[in-house]
Amino acid sequence: MSTDRLAGEAATPPEEEPTTGATGPDAGTGSGTPADPPGAAPAPEDPPAREGAQGPASASGSDDTRGVAEGTDADDTEGSAEDTAGAEDAAALDDTAAAQDAAPRKRSAAAEALAAAVRAVESGERSAASFFTEQPSSRPARPSAPGGGSTPSGTGRTPGAGGAPGAHIGSTAPSEAPVHPARREAGAGHPQGPPPGAARPGRAAALADTAGLRQVLAAGGAPEQLAEPVAEALGEQAAEALRADPWRLLAVAAVRPEQADAFARALLGPECGPGDERRGQALLGRVLERAALEGHTALPASAVREALAAHAVPDPDAAVRTAVTEGGVLVFQDALDALPGHRVAEDAEDEPAVRVLLGLDRYALAEESLADGLARLVSTFGQGAGPGPEEDAAVGASAADWGTAADAAPSPSAAELIRAAAGHGLVAHTGGEAARAEPVALVAAARALGLRAYAAAHTEDGRRRLAAALAEGPPGGAEPAEAAAVTVAGLLSGRQGPGRDAEGALALDLLAVLDAPQLDVETAAMLVESLPDGTRLVLSGDPGVLWSAGPGRVFADLLAARCCPQVVSRTPDPGPIGELVSGIGIGELNQVEAPGREVVIVPVRDAGEAVHRTVQLVADSVPRAIGVPAESTQVITPGHGGAAGTRALNAALKERLNPGPGRFGGFDPGDRVVHVPAPGRTVPGTVVSADAEGLLLDCAGSPLLVPRESVASTVRHAWALTAHQAAGLRWPAVVVVLPGDATAGLTRAWVYTAFSRGERHLSVVHGAGEALPRAVAERGAAERTTRLRSLLEAQNPPAG
Secondary structure, eight states: OOOOOOOOOOOOTSOOEEEEEEHHHHHHHHOOOOOOOOTTTOOOOOOOOOOOOOOOOOOTTOSHHHHOOGGOOOOOOOOHHHHHHHHHHGGGGGHHHHHSSSOOOOOHHHHHHHHHHHHHHHHHHHOOOOTTOOOOOOOOOOOOOTTTOOOOHHHHHTTTTTOSSSSOOOOOOOSSSSSSSEETTTTTSTTTTTTTTTGGGGHHHHHHHHHHHHHHHHHHHHHHHHHHHHHHOTTTHHHHHHHOOOGGGGGGTTHHHHHHHHHHHHGGGGGOOOOOOHHHHHHHHHHHHHHHTTSSSEEEHHHHHHHHHTTTTTTTHHHHHHHHHTTTSSEEEEGGGTTTTOOTTTOOSSOEEOOOOOOOOOHHHHHHHHHHHHHHTTTTTTTTOOOOHHHGGGGGGHHHHHHHHHHOSSHHHHHHHHHHHHSSSEEEEEESGGGHHHHHHHHHHHTTTOOOOOESSSSHHHHHHHHHHHSSSSSOOSOOOGGEEEEEEHHTTTTTOOOTTTOOOOOOOOEEEEGGGGGOOHHHHHHHHTTTOOEEEEEEEOTSSSOOSSOOOOHHHHHHTSOOEEEEOOOOOHHHHHHHHHHTTTTTTOOOOOOTTSEEEESSSHHHHHHHHHHHIIIIIIIIIIIIOGGGGEEOSSSSSSTHHHHHHHHHHHHHSOOOOOTTTTBBBHHHHHHHETTTTTEEEEEEEEEOOOOEEEEEEEEEEEEHHHHHEEEEEEEEEOOOHHHOOEEEEEEEEOGGGGGOOOOOHHHHHHTTEEEEEEEEEOOOOOHHHHHHHHHHOOEEEEEEOHHHHSSSOOOO
């Protein structure tokens, strides 16, 4: 595997033009206390010990590629969208045990519970957290997929670990209708979903009377500011719950274990000790929730025991047994021979080796529902028998019609995709940016055949690009072609797309989901469960980019399971940027020729110089030499903290491009920002004004009002972003900053994602030294522990 350096010239003085071409790593080199009171500015918690863990985070708070939401970096003590969302997600931890006392469900019941939960959250009837305390209604069951009614071989629950009767849907579930005729409030029908902390109908009862809760918090030495997040996490009986079990304070993600210990000592006195059973249960739930932030849907039992021991739990085995017995944690067994890279010893006994996994019901339900739903789609046309008489007869589309559409496709890869989708209910499609034209061609062909076909992107920016591509194609269907472009969140909310039928399923025949690597397991489960029988689903994406911000690796697991046709695009990304990124995808940092200054390297010695050169590039060099204005140039850096993180870069760029006092909660009119309503949802915008209601943003021509109480947690300056925030977005020009103190966060997937965000131009402010080619060659995506692949392989033997 080649790790050739990028070609380039020596470092130039700060005020000179950047050198063109690509350069190499040697162009620049980088250079037991008392517990805090609960509610103090939270310091990061060490991630739970696990197999395949990456090295420590860099000093700059770099975001690694484990899918941790950007706001949870190591030194980020400000309010952030991701922190708040994490608090909401943690709200159900301690309610899990009570919910899991029910008998184990059949999978069809789990799927129906999930569907009912989706509808209730979308309509605003229920809050997401409420599904751990009350069982939702369900809609009529659909026929189960073949083999879907039994536990997969080699992957099963330990007896006694029952499932929850209700599905917990995370904070990414969107709400429906706009509340303001002229400007939309954040979370009210916005395609990216409601912001954490925004007022929702389900919160009113929990927050109505917090006087008793404030008294309990005060007695434990916790600030009263925790009352609202605790009430939302624990419900109306939060005060009683904390008196009975003070460690339930850990349901708020911002509270650290040592702070919860101090709170418990204040309430319980001498009877409080590290071996308290309640403490072990709360810490076990926290370990699994923290693992979910890193992308895992389950953890090996050995890793959980190690993490509990690190938190001074005297008997981790007993804590795990108690959690399993009480149903707070589920146990699964995966056959080791199903894992990638595992080799069975020659002297192994006949009984297959297994690994024991522990997981929360929330993610177990999502993975099992997703596996069942995908199996249902795989069986739609009888393993590729082609369009059946019932499926396409209503629109008059025959196999011959599909063949004619494939023959008229704009490229061989598009033709292959159309033929695969014609005969299969589930198809995986891989390729780079140029390959997005192929699912667009599929959707256009299906609409021309009379099918209700739609294409969904991860971001609003991706949706606009899809709409423009569809508008260029032939007309088809009763509505304009560009109306077939939606976001995943907008489709699920009903704000975009065809809406739902009487049974609550999406009223469509074919759905192509682009940016599929950005699908976390819960969103994917909601989406697949919302598809009616007979739907064709195409999951399309670039396997080289960073995985989802939420837990799971849905697209990677689907590809590894080989349970459906896989169409690999043969359409390369054009130009020097495409050539450079293609090499990175296979672990090679190659020299590329850039005669039009498409790729420019700016070597720097330290973080201070990196910030200076970045501001120069955005404000002067790129507009003058490339012709791309500052407002169309995006800066990408590994993390939020540090001397060259997003905060430092945004401060310097604001000072140069839009100086002001920050009179609207730190923001001024004209500031470039992102609204992050939920983890993994990034909506770029510009500040317009503010009033008593909140901060008004212009998001690509659409007004968006962020309530004032949500501004601090959901809005950030955005001249500089991290690669996770930039995933699914594209800009005419991109400046990637690689400071020397952020090299620990670099991986091949990070570099691939950051370098591929630019359409016309890429500048690399390079101070990472040899760490850059080493990351590309040696550090692939960090492993995530998931169960989806084994579930899919058990229900659908690998094809081919």
